[in-house]
Amino acid sequence: MDLTELQLDALREMANIGSGNAATALASMLGRPVDLNVPSASALPLADAVEAVGDVTTEVTAVAIPVAGDLCATVLMTFKPSHAATLCGFLGVAGDPEMELSALQEIGNILGSAYINAMGTMCGLEMEPAPPMAAVDMLGAIVASVLATAANSSDLALLLDSSMIVEGAECEFGFLFVPDENGVSELLGRLGLWEQDAA
Amino acid sequence: MADRMARMAEIASSRTAGDVLVGLGLGSCIGLALTDDSDRAAALAHIVLPVSSEARSSDTASVAKFADIAVPALVNEMVRLGVPVSRVFATLVGGAQMFAMAGSMDIGARNEEAVRAALARQGVAVRAAVTGGSVGRTVRVYVGLGRVTYKEAGGQEIDMLPAAVAMRRAA
Numbered sequence: 021m022d023l024t025e026l027q028l029d030a031l032r033e034m035a036n037i038g039s040g041n042a043a044t045a046l047a048s049m050l051g052r053p054v055d056l057n058v059p060s061a062s063a064l065p066l067a068d069a070v071e072a073v074g075d076v077t078t079e080v081t082a083v084a085i086p087v088a089g090d091l092c093a094t095v096l097m098t099f100k101p102s103h104a105a106t107l108c109g110f111l112g113v114a115g116d117p118e119m120e121l122s123a124l125q126e127i128g129n130i131l132g133s134a135y136i137n138a139m140g141t142m143c144g145l146e147m148e149p150a151p152p153m154a155a156v157d158m159l160g161a162i163v164a165s166v167l168a169t170a171a172n173s174s175d176l177a178l179l180l181d182s183s184m185i186v187e188g189a190e191c192e193f194g195f196l197f198v199p200d201e202n203g204v205s206e207l208l209g210r211l212g213l214w215e216q217d218a219a
Numbered sequence: 220m221a222d223r224m225a226r227m228a229e230i231a232s233s234r235t236a237g238d239v240l241v242g243l244g245l246g247s248c249i250g251l252a253l254t255d256d257s258d259r260a261a262a263l264a265h266i267v268l269p270v271s272s273e274a275r276s277s278d279t280a281s282v283a284k285f286a287d288i289a290v291p292a293l294v295n296e297m298v299r300l301g302v303p304v305s306r307v308f309a310t311l312v313g314g315a316q317m318f319a320m321a322g323s324m325d326i327g328a329r330n331e332e333a334v335r336a337a338l339a340r341q342g343v344a345v346r347a348a349v350t351g352g353s354v355g356r357t358v359r360v361y362v363g364l365g366r367v368t369y370k371e372a373g374g375q376e377i378d379m380l381p382a383a384v385a386m387r388r389a390a
Contacts, residue, residue: 066267079373161317
């Protein structure tokens with residue numbers, strides 16, 4: 021699965037549209053402005069892909085949303101625990117760890133849906149989010165486990181990586197979209213950027 | 220004396236006493252450590268998935284990615300470092316399910332099953348294992364000391380090997 025610059029550019033643009041829609045959803049939920057950095061799209065060997073997301077031993081709060089339908093993927097949000105607590109504070113659920121995780125899963129559900137809806141509309145793909153799951157653990161263990169489900173027959177993992185910042189607060193988080201290998205060709209195919217013989 | 224990383228789908232090995240083989244942040248992946256009774260050498264694989272059969276052969280450049288390929292490769296690595304297969308034994312760390320999801324396939328458990336089956340085919344015994352659950356772990360193998368440890372996020376480093384004296388007496 022070697023991707024050309026043109027293909028990566030197209031994927032980056034889709035990440036931009038998806039995460040833009042997700043950031044808008046978050047801003048209206050919180051009643052606060054939300055910034056978005058420029059998303060990156062990279063196809064990397066598994067080991068490098070894990071490290072590209074961050075320091076593997078850092079403890080993070082993570083929410084994963086499996087996506088099924090025309091395209092299989094996982095949306096993964098990663099927070100520093102203190103930033104997750106800030107976000108929960110905005111929603112009035114700070115303090116109770118179980119409530120916090122549940123609130124973060126709900127945010128994951130809303131943002132993940134906003135992301136895949138924007139992407140799906142653009143590409144004509146039907147996608148459904150499954151119920152979100154949360155974990156607090158080492159970043160490496162979480163990211164590697166998501167990549168394991170996505171990269172069965174390929175040694176390269178595709179990551180669409182963006183981060184969102186709630187303005188005026190210590191609240192920033194990573195937002196990853198990881199399509200499985202068939203998902204990558206499906207996405208690019210809808211954009212007319214996938215050659216069958218390249219598969 | 221150095222830390223040698225076995226990153227996702229990679230193998231690390233050494234016969235230099237003082238080296239430490241490290242597998243950071245194992246979730247559903249398995250850190251498979253091979254050591255020997257004379258503590259001459261050690262090898263560590265960071266295994267991602269159970270079987271290679273679904274993969275295209277041209278894409279399996281990462282030798283440690285699949286349990287069925289990684290285990291024989293890791294045993295060969297010990298032989299290359301001068302340890303006869305009969306003296307090699309295994310320690311397993313990882314195989315967790317980071318996100319508990321009803322009805323989904325538990326890759327961690329399948330990984331452990333595949334690693335154990337492949338070890339049995341090679342005639343390598345498992346001496347210690349800390350696997351399953353829903354926590355990430357880091358494995359460290361101290362070459363020359365026969366010491367293998369694991370550590371969970373925010374936790375202490377815990378010794379798995381050398382096995383307790385009581386266990387040797389029982390054997």
